[in-house]
Amino acid sequence: MEKTINIATKVLVVALFTMYSYSHPAYAQTVQADVPIPYKSLTPQVESTIENTAIIALRHISQARSDIHQRALAAARRELAEAVRLMDSIRDNLSTSPAKNFIEVARKHLEYEQARQVLHDLPPIYASLEKVSVYLPTDRAKTHLDRAKAHLEKNDKRAADRELVLTGKSLIIIEVEVPLLRAQQYVTKAQGYLAAKNAGKADKALMSAELRAMALYNGVNSPLTQAHQNIWLAFRNYSTAKGTDVGAYLKQARNYLGKAAAARSEAGKEEIGTLSQEVAKLENTLATEGRIAESALKSALEKSEALAKRTASYYSAGLSEAETTLGGERSLIEARMHVSFAETYQVTTSEPDKAIRELDTAVSYLQKAAGSKLADHADRKKIRSIVSMLQALKANPGKNDATVQERYETIQEELSGIKLQEELSDLSQEVR
Numbered sequence: 001m002e003k004t005i006n007i008a009t010k011v012l013v014v015a016l017f018t019m020y021s022y023s024h025p026a027y028a029q030t031v032q033a034d035v036p037i038p039y040k041s042l043t044p045q046v047e048s049t050i051e052n053t054a055i056i057a058l059r060h061i062s063q064a065r066s067d068i069h070q071r072a073l074a075a076a077r078r079e080l081a082e083a084v085r086l087m088d089s090i091r092d093n094l095s096t097s098p099a100k101n102f103i104e105v106a107r108k109h110l111e112y113e114q115a116r117q118v119l120h121d122l123p124p125i126y127a128s129l130e131k132v133s134v135y136l137p138t139d140r141a142k143t144h145l146d147r148a149k150a151h152l153e154k155n156d157k158r159a160a161d162r163e164l165v166l167t168g169k170s171l172i173i174i175e176v177e178v179p180l181l182r183a184q185q186y187v188t189k190a191q192g193y194l195a196a197k198n199a200g201k202a203d204k205a206l207m208s209a210e211l212r213a214m215a216l217y218n219g220v221n222s223p224l225t226q227a228h229q230n231i232w233l234a235f236r237n238y239s240t241a242k243g244t245d246v247g248a249y250l251k252q253a254r255n256y257l258g259k260a261a262a263a264r265s266e267a268g269k270e271e272i273g274t275l276s277q278e279v280a281k282l283e284n285t286l287a288t289e290g291r292i293a294e295s296a297l298k299s300a301l302e303k304s305e306a307l308a309k310r311t312a313s314y315y316s317a318g319l320s321e322a323e324t325t326l327g328g329e330r331s332l333i334e335a336r337m338h339v340s341f342a343e344t345y346q347v348t349t350s351e352p353d354k355a356i357r358e359l360d361t362a363v364s365y366l367q368k369a370a371g372s373k374l375a376d377h378a379d380r381k382k383i384r385s386i387v388s389m390l391q392a393l394k395a396n397p398g399k400n401d402a403t404v405q406e407r408y409e410t411i412q413e414e415l416s417g418i419k420l421q422e423e424l425s426d427l428s429q430e431v432r
Helices: 002-022 025-032 044-069 073-092 097-112 115-132 139-153 159-169 174-195 199-221 223-239 246-262 270-287 294-317 328-347 352-371 377-394 400-415 422-431
Strands: none
Touching: 025 400, 044 073, 044 174, 044 199, 073 174, 073 199, 097 115, 097 159, 115 139, 115 159, 159 400, 174 199, 174 294, 199 223, 199 294, 199 422, 223 246, 223 294, 246 270, 246 294, 270 294, 294 328, 328 352, 328 377, 352 377, 377 400
16 A cells, blocks of 8 residues: 555656646746846746735735724734735745755655655756756755765665755745745734734734835845846856857846945945956956856856845845944844855865955854844854854865865854844744
């Protein structure tokens, strides 16, 4: 009986994947056609859907607030239920959704199947990653999936599960999913307050949800996100020797970086300006010599990703990048960016002196975060552990192997698990 169920499950997975492949002809046409692709993480159709859905969800949230002020709490609950449904649909319609769902299928099978049986779940994941690689970098996800496969072959289910989790995390579309998660968290808090008939706190939570819904809309269209997308397209075309549009993509990226810098005060302007100069240098070298160092192009890609993530994190946290007072959450955001820069200098371009500088800066921000009034004992313990890992990397900045790369991945994972945002923390305590 169990064997029959397993066979049926495998057949269903293959059937679903086949249906997915043939029901998305736009993907196939895009892969086959050797033409410039205008977006990284989102197809034009998906981007438009996300924007429209975010606006409609925002409308329902604002209507819920109106209902609350009119004491129509039942109507407010209905509006929030619809907002939740719409926000869930955004995540379900992302280009990465099939791969993530196949990953969850494999993780479920790990709970009750033999490790080698779960190997049969990996081909659909690999194929899904290949499809979305047209729009976003999947190298890191593929690396984790390769590791999961190796662990399954060794019958190490626990290690395989961890790598599958990291595969999924590598596919997070930061400009969409981070503000989306925060918006959903605040709507959930508001629903809890409404259930407790606490209209005032529900309205306060929904004010924050509105900010995050707008962040979702703005994040997709931010100049830094657009710059990152164009640098990715330049890297993709150059590394695969497919396109002649690398210079055009670099020029577009530089223009977007200029817009991003112009929209800022001092905060973040230096890093954006430095990256813009690096992109201009790549553009000039390509035009005069016909080739550029792939590591330099990859460095620009990684830095643009770190800067885009930084902006998305500020959007979703409801913080201003121009603020001069360093709160706990702001310090964590800055630390994450500098850890990313350090990894680029140590792993990608082999510049140990610059890696040390970025590691020191990251440690400084983490120490500020640890001193925040919002940091509890557990937070400070995690931060001390992260600082120790950063110091270990600093002790040998010229080392660049799989262990170093895994250490950086662990640090980023640990950092993402620390939340020091005052507003959400307060709401969490109140609703319990």
